[in-house]
Amino acid sequence: MSLGARIRQLRKERKMTLVDLAGEQITKGMLSLIENDKSKPSMETLNHIAKKLDVSIGYLTQEGDEAWTRWVLDSEDFNSSYSFPFEHVEQEVLPNLDKVSQNVKGMELYHVIRIYYRYKGEHSQADSYSEKISSFYRTMGMEHLVVRDKLNDAISLMYSQDYAEAFNRLVESEEEIVSFKEYDSRIELDYYYVKGIFALSVDMETFEDILNQSIELSYEHENFKYFFSENVILGYYYALIGEQGKYEMCCENIKRYLKFNRQEKYEIEIIDEDNPVPKFYVLVEDREKQAELYEEYINRIQKVYEKDQGKMVGMPFYGPIFALEHAYFEGNYEKVVQMYHDDMYIRTTAQHPIDRILMAIRSCVYPLSLYYMNEKEKARKAFNTIEATIEDIKDSIFTTEFYMIRDIIFER
Incomplete structure (x- = not known):
């Protein structure tokens, strides 16, 4: 979408006339030329238009095709938890990288591309998309999303099964990630859960403490995010090492949790409701x-x-x-x-x-x-x-x- 088309679309979405948007800063005729891409606005004019439309200059001047980007992300192939859209990425996305919109949705698509290169073992390519994502958020003044993407970058390494590298990247970024909890209340909980998962294959000595810390944060935030899976993982671990009391505690946690948070996604997880964490499969x-x-x-x-x-x-x-x-x-x-x-x-x-x-x-x-x-x-x-x-x-x-x-x- 061109600059002019984006301005016109935003103006109409806000039910503003040309006169409303032009105000006293520019003429109605000049605004019409800008909307029809027959004239390029100065930075001063852009700043005026952005303020009137209540968006950033960066949003107005973003590159790429927003409609196409949304279409790709909304594709059924992109929304499966059980398969990765290799063919769709290779046929629709990679040949059209110039269409990726330079906004938050575009960064979501860059994340998919990053995962694609993780799968292929092409980590330098994947890391280049991490840089693109961070650079965009930093330029837009969204520092909290720069930090959040450090988690997403580590998670992307799960697709190539590079658990040790993911764990190390998280540890290196821990201070920065946790320091942002006052701006993003969930980031600390997300961090410890993801770190605990990777610790399973890297640092078993800390795995139990990390996941228990994550459970405490679930209580603290009162949203119980990850609570089900944390107790399943810990319960299975306690069963294997013979900690019967702790195993039973995890089973009871799950039973109580499901009484007030029964979701369809959990139906597929539990075969025996009396013993929600099997000792043997x-x-x-x-x-x-x-x-x-x-x-x-x-x-x-x-x-x-x-x-x-x-x-x-x-x-x-x-x-x-x-x-x-x-x-x-x-x-x-x-x-x-x-x-x-x-x-x-x-x-x-x-x-x-x-x-x-x-x-x-x-x-x-x-x-x-x-x-x-x-x-x-x-x-x-x-x-x-x-x-x-x-x-x-x-x-x-x-x-x-x-x-x-x-x-x-x-x-x-």
Whole structure:
């Protein structure tokens, strides 16, 4: 959108006439020429117009195509939590970078491009977009968004699974990020949650303290952001290290939380409402009972999915996984082998370390089914294939069940 077109659009949005906007500073005729891009305004004139329209000069003179930028961001491909729009970025965005509007929406699109280059392992390109974003916000006087983007930059490294680099960048920026909490009350909470997630694979000695600090901030701000996932992660951790009391405390926290904050997104997270944090995902003590829980669970979320006309966006991804695991717990190993494919547990969107480990554990219903069908060599080969997907985090405490499954398959 040209400068003149943007001025005209803003004037009409504010229901102002040419005379209203021109005021005493410029003539109606001059303003008409400016709106039709037949005359370029001086800085003094621009300043007058910006003040009358209650926007910044930077907003008026921004480059790019705002309508196109919004169209790209509103695309269905850009709003999936389970896949990344590689094709859309490569075909629609990268060839049209000159159309990216130089405003907040444009910076959102730059963030997507940054993630794209993280996926590709082209970190210098990704970092150049971090610079573009920071430079824009700094120029516009939005220093709090410069700081906020340091968090987004670290999160973008999750897509390339560079957890250590993300953690280090956060630590380096901690003082600056936390110092902005008086301007952005949520930034401190966001910081400690994200830092805790990355500490899982980098600094386990501090992981528990960081997440507990994040929970305290959830109470302090009274919005309980991340409260559900923090208690799930900590509860699972306490179960694995044998801290039964703390494990039960996390389970009770989740139960109480869901009583007053029952959202659809949590329906897909909990199979057994009496035990919202499983100690084991595959090696359960009672498979028959687990099969019954899965059947009830699948029916429950299917009703929610149908009621909300398919708005539970995770169902297309998780539906086949639920069915596969249900078949395993029923002992229908042939069905598991027929239904399974190597990428069904893998998301192209960012997964933090525990997500990846849990998906690897749950996908082990396939090699275990092969093993119970006496296809032992195939089972071991399948297990090795899955193990390769978590090679960088295989020494985590959270892989405990994974290697218990290995010992069964390899008969150790």
